[in-house]
Amino acid sequence: MSRRNGRPAAAAAVSYTVAVRDAHAHLFDVTLTVSAAERRQVFALPVWIPGSYLVREFSQHLQGLNAMCADRPVALQQLDKHRWRADNAAGETLTLTYQVYAFDASVRTAFLDSTRGFFNGTSTCLRVVGQEDRPHTLTIAPGAAPAGWRVATGLTPIEVDADGWGRHTAADYDELVDCPVELGSFWSGEFTACGVPHRFVVSGAGAWFDGQRLLDDTRRICEAQIRFWHGDQAPPFQRYVFMLHASADGYGGLEHRNSTALICQRADLPRAADPPRALKATDGYTTLLGLISHEYFHTWNVKRLRPAEFARYDYDRENYTELLWFFEGFTSYYDDLFLRRAGLIDDATWLQLQAKNINPLRQTPGRLVQTVAQASFDAWVKYYRVGENTPNATVSYYGKGALVALCLDLTLRQCGSSLDDAMRTLWARTGGGPLRESDLRRVLRQLAGRSLDAELDAWVHSTAELPVEALLQAAGVKVQDEPVPLAQLLGLRIHEAGGAVQIKTVLRGSAAEAAGLAAGDEWLGIELAPLKRGQAAEAWRIGKLDEVAWLRGSRPRVTALVSRDRRLLRCPLQWPAAAQAVRLSVQDAAAVGRWLGG
Template identity: 45%
Template sequence: MKNSTIRYQVRLADPAGHRFAITLTIPRPEPGGQILRLPAWIPGSYLIRDFARQIESLLVFDADGPVGCHKTDSHTWQCAPAQGRLTVEYTVYAWDLSVRGAHFDESHAFFNGSSLFLAVVGQEDQPCLLDLCPPGHTDRWRVFTSLPEAEGEPGAAARHGFGCYRAPDHDALLDHPVEMGTPQCVSFEAHGTQHELVFTGVVPGLDLARIAQDVQKICQAQIEFFEPETRQAPFLDSASRYVFLVMVTADGYGGLEHRASTALITSRADLPTTGQPEPEDYKRFLGLVSHEYFHTWHVKRIKPAAFAPYCLDRPNFTRLLWVFEGFTSYYDDLMLLRAGVIDEPAYFGLLARTMDGVLRGAGRHKQSVAESSFDAWTRYYKQDENSPNALVSYYTKGALVALGLDLEIRQRTADRHSLDDVMRLLWKRHGRGFYDHPPQGVPETAMQGLILEATGVDVSDFIARHVDGREDVPLKDALARTGITLEASPADQRPDLDVRTHNDAGGVRLATVYEHGPAHLAGLSAGDLLIAIDGLRVTSDTALKQLLASHRPGDRVVVHVFRRDELRRYRVQLASARALKHRLRRVDGPPA
C-alpha cells in the first residue's frame, strides 16, 4: 500500500471499565502541525452527539518523544509541528448500548467508527488499515464486520478473525461498524451475494433458520426492485458481503444504516424461537430489517446533495428527509408484502397503524414534512413532552406522502407508472456507482422534476399542499379508486382524558397532554402525577381506564395530581376519545 496509509490499532484494554485503547499512526503528518478531528455526529442520526466527550486521554509522539497537542473546539485537536511519523494514543469510554455509539464489556464489544477513529484532517482521502487486537480475557471471540480483510498485508485478518482490515478512506472506515464476541449467527445468499445475520444477547432457542429464510426473501425482493435486470447487490462496490449486526435486549428497537451493513437493536420478545408460535411483533422486526436494508440504496448511495459528502463537524441541513426516510418507511412494509413474508391483511394493518400515529398529533397542522426534515437537528431529535402537539414525523407522514404520490401516479397514468419508476430513476441517476465517482446528491428542488421525468405526471400541486404545505394526504378517495376502503372509528369507546401516560412508582404520570383535549382544557400538564379521580386512587394505567369506564362523555370528575411536590385539584369534563383507529379492506374482502 501507499506509504501514506493511515493505521489504527484497537485494543480491548479494559472490559470492566469499558475502555478501548486506540493507537493512530500517521506516516506523513502536516509539517506545520497536524489537526485531528472526531465526528460530532453519525450519518443517519441527525443530532450533534459530541462523541469526543468519551475520549479520556490523548497523547501524541514523534520520533523524538512527546508532541504538544491542545483542543481547539469540542472535537478538534491541534498538534504541534512534528518530526516524521506521528503516533497518537488515546482511550475511549464505551458504554452506550445503542446503534449509534460504542459498547464494551466482558460479553462483547461493538463500535461505530465515528466513536473511535480520529480523522487526520487534510488526509481523509488516504487509505486506512484497521488492526483489531484480540481480547486478553477470552480466546472465544470472533469479529463480525463488512469491512474487507486486508489481504496481502502482514497480519491480515481471516474471515471473522482478529487482525488487519482495510478501508479506501476515512469515510469508509467510519461506515463499517464492528461487533466482537460470541453471537448467534446464520448466513444466506441473496442473488449470489452473501449476507450474515449476527445476534448478540441472550435469546434461548433463537430460530435462526426461520429468520434467515424471511430476511433472504426481503433482500432478494429489494435487489430485484432496484436492479431487475442485473440483480446485483449495491454494496459490492465496497464489500463482498452484507452484515446485519443485531443487539437483542428486553425492549429495544431501532436501526442505523451503513453502506454494507446495518446495526440493529430489537426486543427479545419480537424474535421467533424454535418450536414456538410466531411472536405478535415479529413483523415489526422484519420491518426494521427491511427499512435499513432499503437504505443501502436509498440514503447510503442515493443521497441529498447536502450529504454528498457529509460534513461531520456540523449539522448538514436538508428539506428532503421526507423523501429519504419517508419513502423508505413506505417501502419497508410494502417490501414485506412483495417478498411474501406477510399477507395483504397484515400489510393493511401496518399501514393503518401508521395512519393512526400521524393523525393523532396536532403537530401535523403546525409543521410540514419539509420543515420537519430541515428541523430534524433541533426539533425532531430533541423531542419533549409537547412534541406530539408541535411536530410531524418525516418518517410516518413521509410514508403517507409516498403512498399518496404512488396512488396519484398510478391513477393518472392508468397504472402504467408508479412510485417504483421514481425510485429506479433516482438509483440510476444518483445512486448506482456512488462510491466509484465524485458524489452527486439529489438537489433540494429536484424531486418534482424527477417524478415528472420518471412518470410524466406533474405533482407540483400535491407537493405544494402535502409536503411544503400542511394538509393531510387525501388517502380515502385515492384508495377507494383501487378497490380499498378506508374506515375510521374511535380507538376507544370509553370517555377519555386525551393524554399519553406511563406507570410511575407513585401512580400514573402524564407524559403528554394533547392540545385541546379534556386534560389540557382543565389545566393538567405533562409531568403531573395522577393520584385520584373522584376520590379513588389511580394506581396504574389499567386502573385509570377502569375508572374512566364508569363514566360517560360529558361527565365532570375531580382529579387530584402532584405537580412537583404540590398537591393540586382539577375539575375535568370528560370527552369521547379523539384518537381514531383506521381500518383498510378490499371492497370484496374482510377488514384488516
C-alpha cells in the same frame, strides 16, 4: 494470521489499531499512526454519525490522548471540543494513543463489557484533517478480550485470522467510519441473495433462537429489494453484514453502505418452537423484519441516493437538508411493503401496519404546526430531543413521509405509473448519487404526464391534511372508523406502573389541556357530582386511566385530582365527544393485490 490475496497489503497512509483494554472498565485502546503528517497536523473526532441527526459530542468519551514522533513526545494543543493540533514537522510519522470509554448500548456509538463489544469509527477513530481521502487501515486486536470472541464488520479484510481479528482496509475515512464492528461470542449465519454473500450475526440471543428462520426470511427481503433496484444486475456492494443485538428492552437500527447495526427486544426473535411460517408471525417478529427491511433499503436510499447536501459529509457540524421526509419517510413506506412482496405478511397485515401509521399522525397536533420539510431541517434540534411538548410542535418525517410516499404511489398509479418507477428512474438519472427535490419533481412530471408540484407543495411544504383515506378507498381499501383509546380521547400520553398514572404529555386543544392537566402530574383520583339530588358526591382513587371511564358513568364532567410538585390540585374535566381512529381492510382483493404486489 492468514493472508488474503496471497500477500499483505502495503502500509496505508493512515492506520488505526483498536483493542480491548479493559471490558469491566468499558475501555478500548486506540493507536493512530500517520505515515506522513502535515505540518502541525490537526486531528478531529466527529460530533455526529451519518444517519442519526443529532450532535452527540463523541469526544466526551475520549481520554488519555498522547502523541509521539519516533521516541520523542509531541505536544498537542486542544483547539475546541473535538479538535487537537500536534506540534510536528511536515512529513514526520506521527503516532497518537488514547482510550475510548464505551458504555452506550445504542447503534450510534460504542459499547464494551464482558458480554460483547461494538464500535463505530465516528466515536473511536480521530480524523486526520486533510488526509481523509487517503487509504486507511483498521487493525482490530483482541487485547484483553474474553476468550472465544470473534469479529464481524463490513470492512475489507487484508490479514485476519479465522475469527476475524486482524487488519482491514478502507479506501478513505468515509468508508472506514461507515463500517461498524461487532465483537463477542455471537451467533453467526450466512446466506446468498442474488449472488451476493450476506452474513448475519446476533448477540444476546438464547439457545431457543431460530437462526435459520431469520436467515431465510431476511434472504427473501434482500432478494426482493435487489431485484427491485437492479433486476438481474448486481447490486453496488460485494457483501453485506447484519449485526443484531438482542436485549431485554431495545429497538433501533442504523444504516451503512454494506452493513447495518440493529437492536431488538429479545422476545421478538423467532423461536425454534414457534408455529411454522404458514401461520402468522408474532407482531414482535414482524416488527423486527420491518426494521431489517428498513435498514437494508437504506443501502440505496440515503447511503447512495442521498440528499445533495450530504454529497460530502461534514463531521464537524450539523448537515442540514429538507429531504429527510423522502429518505427516511419513503424508506418507511417501502420497509413493510417489501415484507408483503417477499411473502412474509399478507395484504390484510400490511393494511393494519398502515393504520398504525395513519392514526398517530391524526393524533399529533404538531402536524398542523410544522411541515414535514421543516421537520426534516429541524431534526438536529427537535426530532431526537423529545419533550412533553414534542407532539404539539412537531411532526415525524418518518411517519408523515411514509404517508406522502403512499399518496404519491396511489396518485401515480392512477396515471398508469408507480412510485416504484419513480425510485428506479431517480437512481438511473442521478447515477445512484446526490438528489435534489427538483430531481424528484421532474421525474414525477414525466411519469404522471402532468405536474405534481401542487401535490408536493400541499403534502410536503404545507400543513394541509393528506388525502390518505380517499386514495386508499379508490385503490380498493375499505376505510372504517373505530373508537380511540381513552388516553387519546382525553388528549393524554401517560405512563402507568405500580398503580400510578403519570402524565407525560398533554396534547394541544384537548379536553385534558382545557382542564389544566400538565405533563408531570400524577393523576390520583376523581371526584364525581351526584347523579340525583340528595345523593352524596363521590371521590375515588384510580390506579389505571381506564378506571376513570367506568367510574364517571354518564356524567358530562368529572374533577381530576392530581399531584403536582407535591401539591394536590382539582382540575374540572369536561368529557369530550367521541373520537375515531382508522381501521383498514381489503375491499377489492384484486386491486389491492396488484398494488401491493408491485
